[in-house]
Amino acid sequence: MSTLDVAKRYVELVKEHKNAECLNELFASDAVSVEAGAPPGQERTTRGVDAIRGKSKWWNETHIVHGGSVDGPFPHDDRFAVKFSFDVTFKPENRRFTMNEVGLFTVKDDKIVKEEFFYTQ
Amino acid sequence: MSTLDVAKRYVELVKEHKNAECLNELFASDAVSVEAGAPPGQERTTRGVDAIRGKSKWWNETHIVHGGSVDGPFPHDDRFAVKFSFDVTFKPENRRFTMNEVGLFTVKDDKIVKEEFFYTQ
Numbered sequence: 001m002s003t004l005d006v007a008k009r010y011v012e013l014v015k016e017h018k019n020a021e022c023l024n025e026l027f028a029s030d031a032v033s034v035e036a037g038a039p040p041g042q043e044r045t046t047r048g049v050d051a052i053r054g055k056s057k058w059w060n061e062t063h064i065v066h067g068g069s070v071d072g073p074f075p076h077d078d079r080f081a082v083k084f085s086f087d088v089t090f091k092p093e094n095r096r097f098t099m100n101e102v103g104l105f106t107v108k109d110d111k112i113v114k115e116e117f118f119y120t121q
Numbered sequence: 122m123s124t125l126d127v128a129k130r131y132v133e134l135v136k137e138h139k140n141a142e143c144l145n146e147l148f149a150s151d152a153v154s155v156e157a158g159a160p161p162g163q164e165r166t167t168r169g170v171d172a173i174r175g176k177s178k179w180w181n182e183t184h185i186v187h188g189g190s191v192d193g194p195f196p197h198d199d200r201f202a203v204k205f206s207f208d209v210t211f212k213p214e215n216r217r218f219t220m221n222e223v224g225l226f227t228v229k230d231d232k233i234v235k236e237e238f239f240y241t242q
Contacts, residue, residue, distance in 0.1 A: 004241070036195075036196060036197040036198075071204070074157075074222055074223040074239035074240050074241065075157060075239060075240070075241060076155075076225075076238065076239040076240075079239070080239065081202065081223040081225070083192070083204045083223065100192075100195070101195055102193075102195040102202040102204065104225065116197055117197065118195035118196060118197040118200070118201065118202045119195050119196075120125070120194075120195065120196060
């Protein structure tokens, strides 16, 4: 697969809210996930797909998604970017806001080895 | 200035179509610009702000901008991303299309030292 193939599949799965499948199918076991800022009580960097699954689970349990859009992918060599915009409620604070961010993904041997999220804190 | 200050100023100047001021004020003299793909007759990588000015001049002379949007900035450490969407006509071919891309910018010592453009070719 090319980086663009991986990128298109990523966007397809995320649009279908198939986050677990996305991690299983497209992420390297030693993939790294880096946030622009640390979520409450967490580190900015999550190492390994098992830990990323844990972060994804935490996110799904603490947020309600009312709607949103996934724009992309935008490839460049072995990386691709995706623009996310989600209307969500953070349940612990009952706070509704728009999550506007860019994800930057690095692909190696047909797997995503790094995801980095860009946003204003 | 922080990376976010540079990023906000970049977006402000680009929204005002002040591309020359943007290059003069925010780019390091040895900044590098990398396209996802090479424009016709050009290299993917442009080295130095003078050469980037040349690329910018070529772009302005060969495109008509009918409208568009600049979304961001989205910061992450010493980098920031910007989502561009421009409705343009490429004059040499009289071809109108939507230019949808993400720019990734790296900041060092308050100056942009690298810009990378992500898009489908």
